[in-house]
Amino acid sequence: MDRFLFLTFGGLSTGAVYAAFALALVLIWRAARLVNFAQGAMAVATAYVGYAVASATGSYWLGLGAAVVAGLLLGALVERVLMRFVGHANPLNEVIVALGLVLVIQAVLGMVFGNGYRPAPAPFDTDALTVGGVAALSPYDLWVLGAVLVVVVLLALLFTRTPIGLRMRAAAFAPEVSRLLGVDVARMLTLGWALAAAVGALAGMLVVPTGLGLHPHAMDLVFVVAFTAAVVGGLDSPAGAVVGGLLVGLILSYVTGYLGPDTTPLAVLVLLLAVLLVRPGGLFSSAKARHV
Amino acid sequence: MTATRPSTRSDVDRPARPSPLRRLLPGAPATTGPRGSTLLRHLAGAVLAGALVVLLTNQLPPYQNLQVARVCAFLCVTAGYTVLVGLNGQLSLGHGALMATGAYTVALVQRGFDERGVQGRWILPLSLLAAVAATALAGLVIGLAAARLRGPYLAGVTLAVATLVPAVSTIFTGVFNGEQGLRFPAETPPAFLGAYFQPERWLAWIALLAALLTVLLLANLVRSRFGRSLRAVRDDEVAARLAGIHVARTQVLAFVVSAGCAGLGGGVYAVLTATVAPGKFPLELSLFLLMAIVIGGLGSLTGAVWGAVLLVALQDLPSLLTETFSLSGGLAQRLEGNLALAVFGLILIVVMLAAPGGLHGAVRTVAARLRARRRAPEH
Numbered sequence: 206m207d208r209f210l211f212l213t214f215g216g217l218s219t220g221a222v223y224a225a226f227a228l229a230l231v232l233i234w235r236a237a238r239l240v241n242f243a244q245g246a247m248a249v250a251t252a253y254v255g256y257a258v259a260s261a262t263g264s265y266w267l268g269l270g271a272a273v274v275a276g277l278l279l280g281a282l283v284e285r286v287l288m289r290f291v292g293h294a295n296p297l298n299e300v301i302v303a304l305g306l307v308l309v310i311q312a313v314l315g316m317v318f319g320n321g322y323r324p325a326p327a328p329f330d331t332d333a334l335t336v337g338g339v340a341a342l343s344p345y346d347l348w349v350l351g352a353v354l355v356v357v358v359l360l361a362l363l364f365t366r367t368p369i370g371l372r373m374r375a376a377a378f379a380p381e382v383s384r385l386l387g388v389d390v391a392r393m394l395t396l397g398w399a400l401a402a403a404v405g406a407l408a409g410m411l412v413v414p415t416g417l418g419l420h421p422h423a424m425d426l427v428f429v430v431a432f433t434a435a436v437v438g439g440l441d442s443p444a445g446a447v448v449g450g451l452l453v454g455l456i457l458s459y460v461t462g463y464l465g466p467d468t469t470p471l472a473v474l475v476l477l478l479a480v481l482l483v484r485p486g487g488l489f490s491s492a493k494a495r496h497v
Numbered sequence: 498m499t500a501t502r503p504s505t506r507s508d509v510d511r512p513a514r515p516s517p518l519r520r521l522l523p524g525a526p527a528t529t530g531p532r533g534s535t536l537l538r539h540l541a542g543a544v545l546a547g548a549l550v551v552l553l554t555n556q557l558p559p560y561q562n563l564q565v566a567r568v569c570a571f572l573c574v575t576a577g578y579t580v581l582v583g584l585n586g587q588l589s590l591g592h593g594a595l596m597a598t599g600a601y602t603v604a605l606v607q608r609g610f611d612e613r614g615v616q617g618r619w620i621l622p623l624s625l626l627a628a629v630a631a632t633a634l635a636g637l638v639i640g641l642a643a644a645r646l647r648g649p650y651l652a653g654v655t656l657a658v659a660t661l662v663p664a665v666s667t668i669f670t671g672v673f674n675g676e677q678g679l680r681f682p683a684e685t686p687p688a689f690l691g692a693y694f695q696p697e698r699w700l701a702w703i704a705l706l707a708a709l710l711t712v713l714l715l716a717n718l719v720r721s722r723f724g725r726s727l728r729a730v731r732d733d734e735v736a737a738r739l740a741g742i743h744v745a746r747t748q749v750l751a752f753v754v755s756a757g758c759a760g761l762g763g764g765v766y767a768v769l770t771a772t773v774a775p776g777k778f779p780l781e782l783s784l785f786l787l788m789a790i791v792i793g794g795l796g797s798l799t800g801a802v803w804g805a806v807l808l809v810a811l812q813d814l815p816s817l818l819t820e821t822f823s824l825s826g827g828l829a830q831r832l833e834g835n836l837a838l839a840v841f842g843l844i845l846i847v848v849m850l851a852a853p854g855g856l857h858g859a860v861r862t863v864a865a866r867l868r869a870r871r872r873a874p875e876h
Contacts, residue, residue, distance in 0.1 A: 220570070232764060233732055239649070240649035240653065242649075242652065242656075243776075251851060286650065288851075289847065291755060291849065292853060293571050293849065294853075295586075295853070296648045296649075297582070297588045297648070298584070298849055298853060300588060300648070300652050301588075301787065301791055301845065301849050302845070302846055302849045302850070304590075305786050305788070305841075305842045305843070305845030305846035305847065305849065306615075306846065307842070308781070308783065308784055308788075308838050308839070308841050308842025308845065309582055309838075309842035309843055309846070310842075311835075312835040312836070312837075312838035312839035312840060313835075313843060315831065315834070315835035315838070316831050316835045316839070319831055320831075320835070329591070351775060362547070402708055404718055425660065425780055426565075429653070429656055429657050429660055432653045432657075433657075434652075435659070436650070436653065465668075467667045467668045468664070469658045469664070470657070470661050470664040471661060471664055471668070472663070473657055473660075474657040474658060474661060477653065477657055478654060481642070481645070481646055481650055481654065482645060484643060485645070485650070487648075493831055494562060
C-alpha cells in the first residue's frame with residue numbers, strides 16, 4: 206500500500222510536467238492545426254539557456270525566468286522565420302520541417318554544450334516528506350504541481366477574460382472572419398507559438414532535474430509521452446491536456462514501479478494506440494470521432 | 498510564396514488537373530504501354546545498373562566498396578519508404594525500428610545456425626528472407642493501426658515505435674543482449690572467387706543484389722494497378738472509395754510492402770558489419786531516412802536512389818572534415834556526428850521550403866521549364 210501511494214504521488218508530479226508539455230502542444234494545435242514535433246527540442250534548448258543563466262548568476266529563479274523568456278523568443282522566431290513559409294498543400298510538410306528543426310537544434314546544442322549529461326540541480330529537496338509514516342510528495346514535487354497549476358490558471362484567464370485571448374481564439378477558430386473583423390491573424394499565430402514555447406520551456410525546466418540531467422536528447426521520450434497525454438485528452442482541449450497529462454503520469458508511474466523502467470516506452474505505445482483506436486478524438490472529446 | 502509552389506509543380510505534371518477520379522483510369526498509352534514491356538524495360542535497366550556497379554566495385558578500394566554496399570542497403574529501405582510516404586501519403590517515423598527488426602532477425606537466425614554448427618551458403622539468403630518475413634509481419638501490425646490513423650497521429654504513433662528499440666533490447670536481454678547487441682559470423686566470399694577476393698566487394702555484391710531486386714519489384718508495383726490505387730488513396734480517399742478501391746486494405750498493404758523492404762535493408766546493413774546493437778538504430782536514424790527520401794524527392798524511386806547516396810555521403814562527412822582540417826581534439830569531438838545532424842536538418846528544412854519535390858522534382862521542373870522555353874519561340 207505504501208508503495209502504491211508513493212507511486213501515485215510520484216505519478217502526479219511527473220504527470221503535472223507531462224500536462225504542462227501537453228498543454229504546449231495543444232496551444233499550437235489550436236492556433237495553427239499542427240502538432241509541433243520540435244516541441245521537445247525547443248524545450249531542451251531553452252532549458253540549456255535557463256541552466257546557463259542559473260549557473261552564471263547562482264539563482265535558479267533568474268534561470269527559470271530566462272528559460273521562459275527564451276521560450277517566448279524561440280517560439281516567435283520559429284513561427285516567423287520558418288513555419289510561416291511552409292506550404293500547406295500537404296499536411297506532412299509541417300511535420301517534416303519540424304523534424305528538420307529537431308535535428309538542427311539537437312546538433313547545435315551538441316556542438317555548443319557537448320553531448321554529455323550536465324548536472325541540473327533541483328531548486329528544492331527531492332526527498333519525499335513522510336506524512337503519518339507514508340512517503341508522500343517531496344518539496345520539489347509540490348513546486349512542480351504548484352507551478353503547473355499557476356500556468357494553467359493564468360492561461361485559462363488569458364483565454365477567457367482578456368481581449369487578446371478572445372482574439373487568439375477567434376483567429377484560430379475562423380481566420381478569415383477574424384481578419385475581416387480587424388484581428389491581426391498572423392500576429393496572433395506568432396503569439397500562440399511564443400506562448401506554447403514558453404510553456405514548453407517551463408515544462409523543460411521542471412522535468413530536467415528529475416531525469417539524468419541536461420542532454421540534447423533529454424526530452425525525446427518526454428515529447429512522446431506528452432504527445433500521448435495530449436491525444437488522451439483530445440488535442441483540442443487544454444483541460445483535457447491537463448487531465449490527460451496527470452492520467453498518463455499515473456499510469457506510467459505504476460508501470461515503471463511494478464514492471465520496471467525499461468517497459469515505459471512500450472507502455473506509452475500501448476496506451477497511445479489504445480486511445481487512438483478506441484476514441485480517436487481523445488477521452489474527453491464531446492465532438493464526433495474523426496471520420497476515418 | 499511557397500504555398501503556391503506545389504500546385505504549379507503538379508501543373509507541370511498534369512496540365513489540366515481534372516477530377517482525381519481520372520487518375521484512377523489507366524494512363525495515356527504513351528506512358529504505360531503493354532505490361533510485359535514495362536517489366537522487360539525495368540529488368541533491362543536493373544541488369545544494366547547492376548553490371549555497372551559490379552564493374553565499379555572492381556575498381557574501388559575496400560572502404561569505397563563498403564560505402565557502395567551501404568548505399569545499396571539503404572536503397573532497399575528508402576525505396577520502400579518512399580512508396581509508403583510519397584505514393585501513399587502515410588508518414589511513418591518508425592522505419593528505423595523496422596530496420597532494427599530486420600537486422601536482429603538476421604543476427605538471431607545466423608547465430609542459431611552457428612551455435613548448432615550448421616554451415617552453408619544458403620544461410621545468408623534464408624536469414625534475409627526471414628528478416629523480410631518478420632518485418633513484414635511487424636509492418637502488418639503497425640499498418641493495421643496506421644490505416645485508422647491520419648497525419649500527425651500516425652507520425653506520433655510511429656515515433657513511439659522508433660523509441661522502442663533500446664527498450665525492447667533491454668527488456669529481453671536474454672535474447673537481444675541489451676546494449677552490447679549481438680555478433681554473428683561474418684559473411685565471407687565463396688571459394689570459387691579465389692583466395693584473394695576482396696571481402697568488401699563480395700558484401701557490395703550482396704547488397705547490390707538485394708537493392709536491385711527491391712527496386713525492380715517496387716518499380717513494377719508502382720506501375721501496376723496497385724500502384725495507381727496507392728496514389729488514388731493518397732490524393733482523395735473518398736474518390737478512391739467511390740471508384741471501388743478498398744482504402745484500408747491498400748494502406749495496410751503499402752505498410753507491409755514498405756516494412757518488408759526496410760527489413761531487407763536492415764538485414765543487409767547488419768550483414769555488412771556482422772553485428773547488431775540498439776545504438777545503431779537510434780531515433781535519428783528514422784529522421785535521417787525521412788530526410789533522404791524528402792531530399793531525393795517524395796514518391797519517385799529515382800529520388801530514393803539520390804536519397805540513399807546522400808545518406809551515406811553525409812554520414813561520412815564529419816570524419817572527412819576532421820581528416821581534411823586538423824581540428825583540435827575537443828572541437829572534433831563536438832563536431833563528430835553533430836555536424837552531420839545539423840547539415841541533415843538544414844537540408845531537410847531548406848528542401849521542404851524551396852523545393853518540396855526534392856532533387857528529382859527540381860530536376861524535372863527545370864527540364865520542363867527548359868522544354869517550354871525552347872518551344873516558346875515557335876509560337
